[in-house]
Amino acid sequence: MKFTTQKERLVTFLKYDLEKLEYHTEQIIDNIYARGQNEKFKEDIEQIQSILFYWNKHIYKLNK
Numbered sequence: 120m121k122f123t124t125q126k127e128r129l130v131t132f133l134k135y136d137l138e139k140l141e142y143h144t145e146q147i148i149d150n151i152y153a154r155g156q157n158e159k160f161k162e163d164i165e166q167i168q169s170i171l172f173y174w175n176k177h178i179y180k181l182n183k
Contacts, residue, residue, distance in 0.1 A: 126181070134178050141171050 144167050151160050 130178060130181050133174070137171060137174050137178065140167075141175075144168065144171065 144164065147160075148164055151164070
């Protein structure tokens with residue numbers, strides 16, 4: 120894969136990393152709920168999700 124600019128390269132890697140973070144966050148959520156420990160981690164998980172949402176929203180703006 121060839122990138123024309125440094126920004127394009129960084130945006131591509133950021134998008135890839137965000138997708139990985141989102142996947143693994145969902146796995147953590149599933150495991151927490153399966154063990155009945157959802158109250159203890161609820162706030163932390165919500166914070167992670169809000170960060171992922173923020174960056175996902177902005178990555179698409181950078182690509183335009």
